[in-house]
Amino acid sequence: MQIYLGGNHELKLKQIFKGKNAIFYNPNKEIKQTEQYKLYKDFSDQGGEVIIIDTSGKKHSKISLNVEPKKKYESTLNKIDYVLTSQQQADNQDQNEMRQSLCDELNISLQFLTKLIDQKLKILPVEWLKACIQANNFIEDFQKYIHLNKIQQISKGEESKSQEATKSNKKRDLKDLDKKQVKGKQGKDDQEEEKKGSNSNDKDQGGEGKQKPLNNEIADQLDRLLKYYTTQGDRGRMFGYKRALTSLKLFNEPIYNIDQIDKVPNIGDGIRKKIKEFIDDGIIKRFEFIDTDEKHNTLKLIESVWGIGPKNAQKLYDKKIRTIEDLRKNQHLLTDMQKIGLKYHEDFIEKIPRKEVEQLLERVKQTAFKIFQDGEKHLQIQACGSFRRGRDFCGDIDVLITRTDGKSIEGINEKVVVQLEKEGFLKERLGALRKSATGSEGYQGICQLDKDHKFRRIDLKVYPADQYGYAILYFTGSGNFNVNMRTEALKLGYSLSDHGMHKLKDSKKKNIPCLKEEDIFTLLNMPFKAPNERDV
């Protein structure tokens, strides 16, 4: 058995791949390293040879990969087969895009993939190997792949001919590769250029007068990395960067040089290095980032449609969707709710002016008060979310309703919604009315103040009064603030949610009542923060 570990695989390609059969990758780290070795040993005992690639380029032999658990390798394997087998018939465009997509998925470079293809190597998930061994038929399965490889080798002459024919295709690949070596493709270069320009401006300014703190700029960079890894589905790095970013934002001293970074918690070697790159060169050389930036942006764009998340965005991307226009032309790819999201997408990406949120809230109040006798007295209605945090512009409007006369809130939601729909204020429902086991009710949908205003995303929630403190805290956010607060709660042995809090080890799960937000802060031993201070 031959196992190769370590980062610089690109350099070792020539020596490594001669006569080998397969490369294994470990998509979700479900299989621990020790177990991997065992599997590889079994495999090699049967005459196979193993190469482990380190796609992370880091010191450890981690094989990180953007594939979610379980049987999801199916499509990856299909893609690999497609790339390996259908070069002849394939339309250049298809082949290129498939390769690129595969590279993104396996977190390897195009150059690397090209080598794999040239060497007729199979790329297989470790999970597959495990399954085969457990089922005692892995030799058969593997033979299947060997067979496949042989066929390709036999048809090699023909293949290279056809590759000759598709020279322009190859050329494009090469061109890309060349560029990659000098960091990134054309479009990216432009973008980075712009950024570099502005950065150096900042630096010049800094040189002229007193230096400007770099906190915000660094935060922006980390945020970019964070968004990138989030889209990539890299949970680990996502958490890492999220924490680092939060810590940085909570760090009150101005930062001028790299050494000050050491005082910020949750920033370790990796992130420190990137920040150093940024401070020194004005740019972080993460070529994978630049490499896939275009895809990242595209995925973000697609995800900006309500109802389309990371998974669907990726699927749509694989189906060559690149723009909102593409989506409009291919609505058969969407679910009904996503179609609604698409229909109003143009409006939804617009922020709502504070003033309008106030009007929308007023509108809801009017109707609710009209329906319920003495509504003004017994219903408490207010907008939460970024509105309550004092923002001038909000992404959506979040209305929390509570009943203060001690009676059940049951049915309030539906009555209000139905009436508002009748009045033409609510336009569409995004899913059914919600009823939770803990007694709260909710609505998600779309409203419009009047013909002169845009369509807006609106959520209504009705909570029993005894959960009010938790509810308003939760729905006021920010999301990040909630995370911090819950982390604090955990440290003290509590579990905190939108409907209550209880001692973790308390088997009775007794809820601790908090009618006001303040009580929760007190309970958690935290200084009270006004809503406008929760914008973490």
Place this chain on the structure above:
DNA sequence: TGGCCAATACTG
């Protein structure tokens, strides 16, 4: 090496 915030409702 394992865990990283909680809990739930709804769709397809």
Place this chain on the structure above:
DNA sequence: CAGTAT
């Protein structure tokens, strides 16, 4: 059940 959203 996976995906999305809150």
Place this chain on the structure above:
DNA sequence: GCCA
């Protein structure tokens, strides 16, 4: 990616 960070931390315990």
